[in-house]
Amino acid sequence: MAARKDGCKVVNIAFIGIGAMGTPMALTLARTGNAVFTYDRNPQRLANVEIHAETTTCSDLATAVSETQLAITMTPNDDALLETVHAVVNAPRRTVKIFVDTSSTSLDATREADSVLRAAGITFLDAAVYGLGVQGAKDRCSPIVISGPREAYDEIARTIAPLGTVDYVGELGRAKIIKILNNQLVGAFCVAAAEIVSIGVAGGIPLPKIIESLTAGSGSSFILEKYYPSYLRSGSFGLGLIPITYMIKDLRLACELAQEVHSSAALTELSRQIYQAAECELGDVPFPEVYLFYNKLNGIEREAVTA
Amino acid sequence: MTGPEEEYVEVGFIGLGAMGMPMARNLAERLRTRPRVYDKNPQALQAAAGWAQVCHSPRDVATPGGVVISMLPADAHVNEVALGTDGLAASPVAPFTYADFSTISPETIKRVAGELEKRGVSTIGGAATLGVAAAEKGALAVYVDGDEHVVNLNKPTFSAFAKSIFYIGQIGQAKLIKLMNNYLVALNVALTAEALDIGSKSGIDLKTIVELLQKGSANSYALANHFGKAFLADDIGPGKFGTDYMVKDLNILIDYCRSAHAPLMMGATAVSLYRGASASGYGKHYYPVILKWLQEKTGAKS
Numbered sequence: 233m234a235a236r237k238d239g240c241k242v243v244n245i246a247f248i249g250i251g252a253m254g255t256p257m258a259l260t261l262a263r264t265g266n267a268v269f270t271y272d273r274n275p276q277r278l279a280n281v282e283i284h285a286e287t288t289t290c291s292d293l294a295t296a297v298s299e300t301q302l303a304i305t306m307t308p309n310d311d312a313l314l315e316t317v318h319a320v321v322n323a324p325r326r327t328v329k330i331f332v333d334t335s336s337t338s339l340d341a342t343r344e345a346d347s348v349l350r351a352a353g354i355t356f357l358d359a360a361v362y363g364l365g366v367q368g369a370k371d372r373c374s375p376i377v378i379s380g381p382r383e384a385y386d387e388i389a390r391t392i393a394p395l396g397t398v399d400y401v402g403e404l405g406r407a408k409i410i411k412i413l414n415n416q417l418v419g420a421f422c423v424a425a426a427e428i429v430s431i432g433v434a435g436g437i438p439l440p441k442i443i444e445s446l447t448a449g450s451g452s453s454f455i456l457e458k459y460y461p462s463y464l465r466s467g468s469f470g471l472g473l474i475p476i477t478y479m480i481k482d483l484r485l486a487c488e489l490a491q492e493v494h495s496s497a498a499l500t501e502l503s504r505q506i507y508q509a510a511e512c513e514l515g516d517v518p519f520p521e522v523y524l525f526y527n528k529l530n531g532i533e534r535e536a537v538t539a
Numbered sequence: 540m541t542g543p544e545e546e547y548v549e550v551g552f553i554g555l556g557a558m559g560m561p562m563a564r565n566l567a568e569r570l571r572t573r574p575r576v577y578d579k580n581p582q583a584l585q586a587a588a589g590w591a592q593v594c595h596s597p598r599d600v601a602t603p604g605g606v607v608i609s610m611l612p613a614d615a616h617v618n619e620v621a622l623g624t625d626g627l628a629a630s631p632v633a634p635f636t637y638a639d640f641s642t643i644s645p646e647t648i649k650r651v652a653g654e655l656e657k658r659g660v661s662t663i664g665g666a667a668t669l670g671v672a673a674a675e676k677g678a679l680a681v682y683v684d685g686d687e688h689v690v691n692l693n694k695p696t697f698s699a700f701a702k703s704i705f706y707i708g709q710i711g712q713a714k715l716i717k718l719m720n721n722y723l724v725a726l727n728v729a730l731t732a733e734a735l736d737i738g739s740k741s742g743i744d745l746k747t748i749v750e751l752l753q754k755g756s757a758n759s760y761a762l763a764n765h766f767g768k769a770f771l772a773d774d775i776g777p778g779k780f781g782t783d784y785m786v787k788d789l790n791i792l793i794d795y796c797r798s799a800h801a802p803l804m805m806g807a808t809a810v811s812l813y814r815g816a817s818a819s820g821y822g823k824h825y826y827p828v829i830l831k832w833l834q835e836k837t838g839a840k841s
Contacts, residue, residue: 401747413738446719499812
C-alpha cells in the first residue's frame with residue numbers, strides 16, 4: 233500500500249451510487265489519496281470518463297466490498313439503501329467493517345440498515361449532505377453531518393474530511409434528523425416565499441424589484457437569495473433541484489418525525505398540502521415552482537424571463 | 540455620501556417611539572440640524588428637546604417647502620397626523636412633502652396621499668426594515684414610493700437614517716413590500732420554530748441545530764438572528780417587536796389579500812399561531828417566543 237501525503241495509509245473505499253452527488257464525492261475521495269472502488273445499479277453511470285479513469289469500477293457490488301474496509305453509499309431512496317445493505321451483508325468474502333450512508337433516507341431505513349449491518353458485524357454510520365447541491369460537492373464544501381458510534385467516526389474522519397465541512401452530531405439517526413429539518417425548512421420557506429412574492433407581483437410590483445427589496449430585509453433567506461435570482465436570470469430556480477413529489481416525501485418525513493416526538497408542526501403540514509395541490513395543477517416540476525402555482529391562483533401570466 | 544454643496548430641505552419628524560426617536564436623532568446629527576418634532580407623549584418630546592425644536596401639534600411641524608417624516612404605530616395614528624383637526628392637511632404652509640414610514644395598510648397611505656394632494660402636499664409612502672438596532676445606527680433599509688422626482692429630492696435626507704433606499708413605484712407599494720417583508724420574517728421565524736421544536740424533542744441540543752442549519756440551504760436571517768442571537772441568549776422578553784405587533788401586521792396583510800382576492804394560506808395559519816402565543820401571555824414578548832410557546836404547549840422534554 234502506498235503512503236498518502238499526510239502519512240496515512242491508502243484507504244480502500246467502496247463507493248456505491250454514482251449519481252449526480254455520488255460522482256463528485258467519489259472523485260474527491262479518489263483525488264485525496266484513496267483507492268476507490270465504484271459500483272452503481274445502472275452500469276452506464278460507471279462509464280463516466282473521470283470515474284472510469286480515476287476509480288476502479290466494479291460490475292458487481294460483491295467485488296467492490298471484498299476489497300475494502302469502508303463502504304459509502306449515496307442512493308436515491310430507502311429501498312435502494314436497504315437493497316445495498318442486504319447485498320453487502322450477503323457478499324461472500326466481504327471485508328467491509330464500516331458502512332456510511334450519505335443518502336437522503338428516512339429514520340426508519342436508517343434504523344433498519346443499522347440492525348441488519350450490526351447483526352453482520354459491520355458498524356453503521358448515518359450521514360447527510362444538507363446543502364449546496366452538486367456544485368458544493370464538486371467544490372468540496374458540502375455541509376455534512378454524521379452520526380453513530382464515535383470510535384468508528386474517528387477511524388474514518390480524516391478520510392472523509394475532504395468531502396466538505398463535516399460535523400459529528402452524536403448517536404445514530406441524528407444526521408438524518410438534521411437533514412430532515414433542513415429539507416423541511418427549505419420546502420416550507422419556498423411555499424411561504426411563493427405565496428407572498430406572488431401577491432407582490434399581483435399588486436403590480438415587478439419581480440426583480442420585489443426580490444431586490446426583500447433580500448435586503450429581515451425576511452431574507454438562502455432560498456430568496458439563490459433561487460429567485462436564478463429564476464430571474466434563466467427561468468429556472470436552480471440546477472438539480474428535486475421535483476415536487478420528492479419534496480412532498482421530505483415533508484412527510486418531517487411530519488412523521490413531528491408525530492413521533494409530539495410536535496405540532498402546523499405550518500409544515502400545511503406546506504406539504506400546498507405542494508400536493510401544486511402537483512395536481514403543475515405536475516412533477518422542481519419544487520420552487522410552487523411559485524407558478526400561486527401565480528395561477530392569482531391570475532398572473534408567467535413572467536417573461538431572459539432565458 | 541452627499542457633497543457639501545448639497546442643500547437639505549427643512550425637516551420635521553412625528554412619532555418619537557422606539558424606531559422614530561433614533562431616526563429623528565440621526566437626522567439631527569447627520570444633517571447638523573434641529574428638526575421640528577412632535578409626539579403625543581410629552582415625555583418623548585422632552586427627551587428630544589436637547590437636539591430638536593419641540594412642536595405642539597402635527598400641523599406645526601410642517602414648514603414651507605420642507606419635509607415632514609412620520610413613524611407611527613398604526614393606521615389610525617397616520618390618519619390623525621395627516622387628516623385630523625390639527626393634522627398636516629390643516630397646515631397653511633403648503634406646498635411641502637409628507638413621508639410616512641409607518642407599517643400600515645397600502646389603502647390608508649393611498650387615501651391620505653389623495654387627500655393631502657388636494658391641499659398641495661406631496662406624499663411619499665415609505666417603510667423601514669431591519670429594526671431598532673439598525674435605526675440606532677442609522678443603517679435601516681427603507682422602501683419608498685410615490686412621485687420619483689420628489690423621492691429623489693428627499694433621498695439625501697432619508698440617507699441620515701437609511702443605508703439603503705429602494706424606490707418601489709406607485710403610492711402604496713412600499714407599504715406592501717414592508718408587509719411582505721414582515722410576512723416573510725413571521726413565517727421564517729414560525730417555520731424555524733417548528734423545525735427546532737421537532738429537532739430538540741428528538742434529543743439534539745438546540746444550539747447545535749441552529750449552528751448546523753446555518754451552514755446549509757435552510758439558512759435565513761431569522762435563523763441567524765432571531766434564533767442564533769436572540770432566542771439562544773434568552774433575549775425574547777418584552778421591549779422588542781412584540782408578538783401582538785406581528786399579529787397586527789399579518790392582519791393588515793390578510794385584509795389586503797381579501798380585497799386583492801389573493802389566498803394567504805400560510806400567512807393565515809401563522810397569524811393563528813402567533814395569536815395563540817399572545818393569548819398565552821406572550822403578546823408583549825419578542826415574537827421568536829413562539830418557539831418557547833410551542834415547546835410549552837406540546838410538553839418539551841428539555
